[in-house]
Amino acid sequence: MLEPWLELPGASDTVQRWSERTGLDLLALGTSASAEQVRGTDVAQPLLTCVALLSGRALLGGGLPDVVCGHSVGELSALALAGVLTDDDAVALAAGRGALMAQAAAARPTTMAAVLGGTLDEADLTAAGLEVATVNVPGQVVVGGPVEALQAWTPPTGARVRPLDVAGAFHTSAMAPAVDGFRALVDATPASDALCDVVANADGAVLRDGRELMGRLVGQLTRPVRFDLCLQALSGASDAVELAPAGVLAGMAKRALPGVVVTALKTPADLPVHA
Numbered sequence: 001m002l003e004p005w006l007e008l009p010g011a012s013d014t015v016q017r018w019s020e021r022t023g024l025d026l027l028a029l030g031t032s033a034s035a036e037q038v039r040g041t042d043v044a045q046p047l048l049t050c051v052a053l054l055s056g057r058a059l060l061g062g063g064l065p066d067v068v069c070g071h072s073v074g075e076l077s078a079l080a081l082a083g084v085l086t087d088d089d090a091v092a093l094a095a096g097r098g099a100l101m102a103q104a105a106a107a108r109p110t111t112m113a114a115v116l117g118g119t120l121d122e123a124d125l126t127a128a129g130l131e132v133a134t135v136n137v138p139g140q141v142v143v144g145g146p147v148e149a150l151q152a153w154t155p156p157t158g159a160r161v162r163p164l165d166v167a168g169a170f171h172t173s174a175m176a177p178a179v180d181g182f183r184a185l186v187d188a189t190p191a192s193d194a195l196c197d198v199v200a201n202a203d204g205a206v207l208r209d210g211r212e213l214m215g216r217l218v219g220q221l222t223r224p225v226r227f228d229l230c231l232q233a234l235s236g237a238s239d240a241v242e243l244a245p246a247g248v249l250a251g252m253a254k255r256a257l258p259g260v261v262v263t264a265l266k267t268p269a270d271l272p273v274h275a
Helices: 003-007 011-022 035-039 041-060 074-081 087-107 122-127 147-152 173-187 210-219 227-233 248-256
Strands: 067-069 110-116 131-137 140-146 160-163 197-199 239-242 261-264
Touching: 003 011, 003 041, 011 041, 011 087, 035 041, 041 074, 041 087, 067 074, 074 087, 074 210, 087 173, 110 147, 122 131, 131 227, 131 248, 140 147, 140 173, 173 210, 227 248, 239 248, 248 261
Parallel strands: 067 197, 239 261
Antiparallel strands: 110 140, 110 160, 131 140
């Protein structure tokens, strides 16, 4: 995950500093660890934040974006690039968030599934013991809940259900045990107002107030990611870039924003010449 980005000047030293801050050997985990070793959300979240920040800083070259939007843990790197918190604090929060969510997931077997097509009835979903975790684009929703509830659920007519390989039902009430601990970490982290617009996951609101944005990180643990609303808020953009490791969100953006030029930044070779 990290390997191609470590070729950038100073990148290895930066990741080593983040390793010391988090107590995780992010250099080894991001280059030589097995897929199983990085599957856990306690490792995946800080690694995803690392690579997003390395690619984002390389792209911006010391400048500021016009607007940022993160998806789930991606909100941390988005807030760092917007100047709300430091890169070091973003990685530290990602590590803390991942550890707390892993503990919550271990408390009760829960899981998630993507629902493609069909029309979800939230009342029926609630009756089945399930919750909406993410609305990515129209017709692409992620639901989560207890493993047995998802196995017993009858999806709506015309829907295809694809189980996800995840440790737990993120962005649902299953993550409630992580809330107080993460709130304490967020409250202890200095925050500034954003230097650019930030599109928030919960409702697509465009915000700059630093403390409000930080507070929303806590609520995000147990509430759905409304990426569909985020994309609506970005509909006036001329171009957009998905930071590394890129691909999935760029595909959604291309589908939802046909008039926007969308780039997936997967390796340093994808950086524009001026970056």
